[in-house]
Amino acid sequence: xxxxxxxxxxxxxxxxxxxxxxxxxxxxxxxxxxxxxxxxxxxxxxxxxxxxxxxxxxxxxxxxxxxxxxxxxxxxxxxxxxxxxxxxxxxxxxxxxxxxxxxxxxxxxxxxxxxxxxxxxxxxxxxxxxxxxxxxxxxxxxxx
Ligand code: DQA
Numbered sequence: 001x002x003x004x005x006x007x008x009x010x011x012x013x014x015x016x017x018x019x020x021x022x023x024x025x026x027x028x029x030x031x032x033x034x035x036x037x038x039x040x041x042x043x044x045x046x047x048x049x050x051x052x053x054x055x056x057x058x059x060x061x062x063x064x065x066x067x068x069x070x071x072x073x074x075x076x077x078x079x080x081x082x083x084x085x086x087x088x089x090x091x092x093x094x095x096x097x098x099x100x101x102x103x104x105x106x107x108x109x110x111x112x113x114x115x116x117x118x119x120x121x122x123x124x125x126x127x128x129x130x131x132x133x134x135x136x137x138x139x140x141x142x143x144x
Contacts, residue, residue, distance in 0.1 A: 001045050004142050005069050006035060006135065007060055008050035009076030009085075015104075023104050024131050031132055038136055042143040054082060061088040070098040072138045079107070079117045090122040100138040103128035 008028075011018060016027030026034075032048050039046040051057050057078070064071050071092055078085045079101070092099045099122075106129030107114035120126050125141070127134045 001043065002143065003045050003047065003067075003069050004039070004072065004139065005060070005064050006046055006048045006072045006139075007057060008048070008074045009054075009057055009078045010052040012074060012076055013050045013052070022110075026132055031135065034132060035135060035139060038139055039143075042140065044139070044143045046139065054078060054085060058084060058088040061085075061092055064097065065091050065095050068095070068097060070100075070142045072100045072102055072135060072142065073119070073123075074102050074104070074135070075117075075119050079103070079119055080113055081118065083118060086118045086122055089119055093122055093124055098124040098142055100124060100142065101126045101128075102134040102138050104131055104134055105129060 013028050015023055015031060016025055028050065035046050035048055049060060061071065073089065075082065075085055089099050101117065101119050101123040127137050130137060
């Protein structure tokens with residue numbers, strides 16, 4: 001069975017209570033259960049992780065490279081400025097693995113500082129603006 005790693009950056013553990021007008025009312029636990037259900041339908045296995053720590057996120061990307069696992073990544077605010085995270089994402093895609101950058105909101109319709117992603121250029125693809133469906137769309141694509 002194919003494994004897919006779903007990684008989440010800072011503040012995404014607060015889904016449901018954090019700016020619900022932007023991120024919706026579903027919680028991080030709701031995201032977890034919805035992805036597990038879809039994974040079962042698609043006959044893949046998903047592992048969902050979240051951290052507020054840049055170094056930890058980078059370590060998980062290194063492990064994905066070593067274990068040859070495709071990644072769905074919501075880099076959260078790191079999207080906009082973390083060159084270290086970008087370099088780790090580049091290791092994933094240059095290893096021939098897929099990395100889908102996802103966002104719950106559409107950062108391009110928000111504040112100017114969110115319009116730039118330092119990750120997108122090294123991602124396989126980007127899905128943004130569909131709420132938690134952004135993750136489900138990415139999972140469907142990687143399950144192919
Ligand atoms: C986000 C968008 C980012 O700008 C923000 O910092 C986040 C969440 C999203 O999923 O819409 O934390 O990545």
